[in-house]
Amino acid sequence: MSSVIQQGLMITLIGMGLVFLVIIFLWWLMGLLVKVTTKAEVSVEEPEPAAISETRVPEMAAIEQLRRAAAAAVSVGLTIEARSARRRQVKTQADGGMSPWQSVHRAQQLEQHNRRG
Amino acid sequence: MSSVIQQGLMITLIGMGLVFLVIIFLWWLMGLLVKVTTKAEVSVEEPEPAAISETRVPEMAAIEQLRRAAAAAVSVGLTIEARSARRRQVKTQADGGMSPWQSVHRAQQLEQHNRRG
Amino acid sequence: MSSVIQQGLMITLIGMGLVFLVIIFLWWLMGLLVKVTTKAEVSVEEPEPAAISETRVPEMAAIEQLRRAAAAAVSVGLTIEARSARRRQVKTQADGGMSPWQSVHRAQQLEQHNRRG
Amino acid sequence: MNFSYLLAEIMTGFTSFTWGNAVMILAGVVLIFLAVVKEYEPVLLLPIGFGCIMANIGMSTDAGFMKVIYDAGIKTELFPLLIFVGVGAMIDFSPLLSQPKMVLLGAAGQFGIYGTLLLALLLGFPMNEAASIGVIGAIDGPTAIFVGSRLAPELLAPIAVAAYSYMSLIPIIQPPIMKLMTTRKERMIRMDYSPRPISRLTLVIFPIFVTIVVSLVAPDAAPLIASLMLGNLLRESLVVDRLSKSAQNEMINIATLFLGLAIGATMKAASFLNVQTLMILALGLFAFILDTVAGLLFGKLMSVLSGGKINPLIGASGISAFPMAGRLSAKMAQDEDFENFILMHAMGANTAGQLGSVIAGGLLLALVTGL
Amino acid sequence: MNFSYLLAEIMTGFTSFTWGNAVMILAGVVLIFLAVVKEYEPVLLLPIGFGCIMANIGMSTDAGFMKVIYDAGIKTELFPLLIFVGVGAMIDFSPLLSQPKMVLLGAAGQFGIYGTLLLALLLGFPMNEAASIGVIGAIDGPTAIFVGSRLAPELLAPIAVAAYSYMSLIPIIQPPIMKLMTTRKERMIRMDYSPRPISRLTLVIFPIFVTIVVSLVAPDAAPLIASLMLGNLLRESLVVDRLSKSAQNEMINIATLFLGLAIGATMKAASFLNVQTLMILALGLFAFILDTVAGLLFGKLMSVLSGGKINPLIGASGISAFPMAGRLSAKMAQDEDFENFILMHAMGANTAGQLGSVIAGGLLLALVTGL
Amino acid sequence: MNFSYLLAEIMTGFTSFTWGNAVMILAGVVLIFLAVVKEYEPVLLLPIGFGCIMANIGMSTDAGFMKVIYDAGIKTELFPLLIFVGVGAMIDFSPLLSQPKMVLLGAAGQFGIYGTLLLALLLGFPMNEAASIGVIGAIDGPTAIFVGSRLAPELLAPIAVAAYSYMSLIPIIQPPIMKLMTTRKERMIRMDYSPRPISRLTLVIFPIFVTIVVSLVAPDAAPLIASLMLGNLLRESLVVDRLSKSAQNEMINIATLFLGLAIGATMKAASFLNVQTLMILALGLFAFILDTVAGLLFGKLMSVLSGGKINPLIGASGISAFPMAGRLSAKMAQDEDFENFILMHAMGANTAGQLGSVIAGGLLLALVTGL
């Protein structure tokens, strides 16, 4: 095996190894971050807790409900209409590269802006 | 006549001659293009013919009607009001550098965008 | 006192002196400008006097009234509601860096634009 | 510490001020006045006017931030090209495509270029300068700047100022010529508008074809035509609305603002206030008139050849000056007869003039460079 | 006055035209066709296609205004970074933060980089070129351009074209591999989505942390990750909506338009039409396939380890290609079972892939430079 | 193949990291915290904070893309000027024009410049650096950057950081001074607002006049005043709404974002973390306090001279810091008496302060250069 191929294999080994190492570190960091910031919000009573601790649970629940509602609608036979409605919905999300969470977030942001403004 | 003026006349002759040549070539090309693409659309059944073969005839007819309606309105004595209305309309077109066709096109575009989105 | 401090005092003297001189000149200039342009508009009958001589008095009066109305509202005991309403209003102005005059001006501008367009 | 030296430093603004500067500031104020009160192309005249004032109170393109802007946008030719991308995104070629013969009017409206070139030669200008002055007759700002900055950069200021100022004065320059050269009967000719349907496919292929053809025929005009057609393709493709809107808004706005400022900032009294400038301004006016006359004559010829079915007024739209000239011709016809609606034909001729100007500018550049 | 010389000058457009130019113009037209009719990533394919046409009718990045744009935006690396600021402002990391283990899929989707690097070495490319070709497997335009322009600028054109073209062809490339490598039962696995709540504080701290960590670990990727995370911070801070919107709109639009044009304008027949380019295009496709396969295999592994609670399709989203790959995985699952809604998980994997690509690109740059 | 060398290359991020970098990163995080949680001028503090972090993880203005941005926007002075065009388009001078004597308050609010200059001289700074530090007392970002980058570019980072940070902290810095220096009775003075009508003509002529006058008197301030007044002319002309909106939105947003990043990216620990920086930060705070005190004293003087018809609080608005200081004075008056509505007078003084700052900055530049 030529030396350059050996180099290549070496780089592959180190490169992919480091990628996984960094990613695993990020995994740990993300878990830690979520845990710490969530705890911080529960324990510390900050001056403006509403503004900062605003979590996304309710919205997520809402969307989950929406999803379930759509599913139920389908199951009772409104398949085609619901499907097209859903598709439109999914398409809309897709177009702007926005998840439902993002759009909820946006709405929140707008609302907050209004509240502030 | 000095040599530089001779040069100038030469350039004028060649320059204007070439401009007319190129423009006449564009004339022919535009005719050909319109003919070929229109034919292509009629003969070939494409997957999304609606999207591509969407021609502008109906809108043009619509605007022609609008024009005639305005004319009729004027003829029965509503001259001044209609005139001002028309003027506003013409002004609006003028302001954005948009012909009625353009604005129709825009509307179409928007609609299509909505359809896609 | 060291020479550099002397220089500094010199610069301070000349600098602040000149700033006041220029500002006083601007004061005079502004007075003159307002006087001349207002007179010009009164004396000269220009082709489009409406467009140019459009002053801001009425709006200012309107806002003054609004202010007084709010004051009255407060005095009859609606303090808290009015206060929050007023605060919202003040906040709105502040956010965009816009005085009520500015926003009126904007509205005017828009209106004028519509009139023109 | 030298107090008198300090005073001199503080007074530089006044000591370097000349009568010429005062005259040019007045010129700048007039341009702003035309922009604000008369609303002649304010988007350009206002920045040019303000730039002219700046140039004469120490902020010319010789140094400082106006030099930065000039070097970044005019020397590199980026500003005219960015403006053309935006203009292209605003042009609808379907009126032209549905009546292709209108394209001929776009050739006729270029005679002013060469007429002015010849007159400038007669007045003693060397060939490169004469050609630069002639290109005012293209009646198209970006083309004039593009060609002018290549052939005679030292004349760019008066050329650009003439091009943009007269363009904004078209509603004053053209009507008397139109009235003089056409009869009332001619102006009242109504034109039927029953165009061939233009498909989206045509509108998408057209800018690509034009780019290739014109770039091969007139390589010097390639950047101009490519920018214009790129903008048009963004528009007609219907799939990149974001890019098309950006080109028509932020991009063209900012490029126009800085182009105007930079052009204005070249109008320093020391280099602008001279007989040559006056001659160029006079020659520029001549170019506008000659273009209009040639366009109208060609319009009359087409009117006769078509058996009176063509209103010769649309010939005056072939000079370019998109979209002012197109609107003006339509307005002139309507002033005679309120029912006469020739806007579509005029816009066809006007877009043809836009193409013709770019082609003529590119060929002129090639010919003069090739001498 | 030499008439034949003048004629030659006028004919330069034609005399310098080659068959290669015609072929490349056709390639440009095909790219525009894919953009306009098939609507594959038109925002990029259309400018690249038009730039390709321009390059072959005299407007390549060798000289003129395309060189100005290339030097200003590609050589300085500004365009990819500006685009990343905009992309960052569009990314929502909350799906990823609420299910952190998904981040592993972003590592798996980088095998294609090294597999392709090895294959390129076997085919005789030197290390720097092989690594540049491998980075097509990052499946992320800005990363490919950033790394490619540092390691092998002479190959930037085919690398960028491959990266962007295949990215737009993902809906064609991935599905057959997905169907081949997963059973129907696997594709029908439903995933529960009951994420941990993500607070605003977390979302604000996350981009700052990631910037610091990745910049320390892979300093060569620092500009990329910093741009991406800056955009994300603008978004999540909620206090600079104006900046966030500008980044997501005007800035990314204009940077994308000119990036596409400049990339396209490097595709001159003389330097592009050769066997090497064909090999790079083939290697690029290989990289895409390998990435997808690795991602799916890792997805299957995670599926097994989780006791069948993970749908392996989301592995294919880990390749980056944000947000197309995420959407596609969700669509494939829904095609099997309309009730199966795994979009959130797929987007989590997809944003992880975006991070993974930048990290892998930076590490590759460091390793190859460090040899 | 040297493995240890490869390892060293991979570890450069860590090996070059110092305690100073950690401290500066913390400083950056604090700035971002102030921006996000306290919402102090987030549009500037957030980019500065992020730039500061970047500078200390390998992306300073010494090299790479931050150097490109710094050279393009700060060295050329373009960013501050572009921001001024946008600010000018946001300013309404009619409150000032309808009560011209308010302009005097714009002069009083500049004492801090010279007081700080003298103090800096006493502390041993050479004249050019002392003047640069003094200009923090102009309390106007673009002016501080413009003057600072000409007189002492090596101090630009701490000067800009001080200017912008304290400006965002004005709601904390000014109120105690205001309470200390004014009696409750003074703060409760109501001011009648029955202004002279201001015509559109006045509003259009005003920016042109001011540009000419200030450019002649203080040529060094010409670019600043011209940019500000150009923006204002775009606004008041009412005919170039497109340009005015672009200046107030895209242009100022993007310039602000990159200005902030570039300023932040100069805050490298190695050159920023020293006693000098601390002294500049302390002197900057002194400048803010002195300006406020001088403004209030002058306000009290005017109050007395007017027979108690002027609320001295508006003196504190004359320091510039448009529009925060104007709003704050109005708020302070309203806090005493909810019915007391002096916003218009405060904004008049505040716009006067904006003019005064530019004039004072330009004169300072001339004086120090002329020594």
Ligand code: NA
């Ligand atoms: Na023309």
Ligand code: NA
């Ligand atoms: Na990847």
Ligand code: NA
């Ligand atoms: Na000040």
